[in-house]
Amino acid sequence: MISLGINGREMTLDVDPETPLLWVLRDELRLTGTKFGCGVARCGACTVMLDGMPRRSCVTPIGSVAGAQVTTIEGMQGREIDAVQAAWAAIDVPQCGWCQSGQVMSATALLREIPKPSDEDIDHAMAGNLCRCAAYVRIRQAIHDAARTLEG
The missing domain is CATH 1.10.150.120 ([2Fe-2S]-binding domain)
Structure with missing residues (x-):
């Protein structure tokens, strides 16, 4: 079980910790604004904010962001x-x-x-x-x- 904040909501997810954040967002949470482009962090289509800083979600294992705050395009405000x-x-x-x-x-x-x-x-x-x-x-x-x- 991995706990983190996504778009201001605290969540606990039962997913393989090695699963890229991108696929958890898109496939598990249906937050499809974050796109798959290259899969190797070179194109930027998968950019999310991790604790307020841009991060490529296609190469970020969900287990590495436990406890963090993730904001997708759907959750951006300001x-x-x-x-x-x-x-x-x-x-x-x-x-x-x-x-x-x-x-x-x-x-x-x-x-x-x-x-x-x-x-x-x-x-x-x-x-x-x-x-x-x-x-x-x-x-x-x-x-x-x-x-x-x-x-x-």
Whole structure:
């Protein structure tokens, strides 16, 4: 039995401790906003927040996060996520959308850490998030737009 918080709810799960967090979220808890992309922590589609920091859930064994707080895209709240989502929608960032929950999670974490990021800050923070549709220019613009919204 593994106990942890998921989206603000304390849970005890009877799962193999080696099962990747991604599959517990998707298959056991039906939180399907977190996506499978590569399975080796290189694309960022599976990004969740672990104790407030971005983490690739596809390579994180559920047993290693016992006692932690996990937040998925479904559980994200706050000014930063609201600003990011509004900016994403305003300039039509997503194309296929597969990577977007991971992109939004990473962008939100960036703005929580650096409220006025430079292009270099954005490129560094988002480097682990791949977009098959190559929407990187719009992603960067949306992060700048969200930052301006937050400062105003």
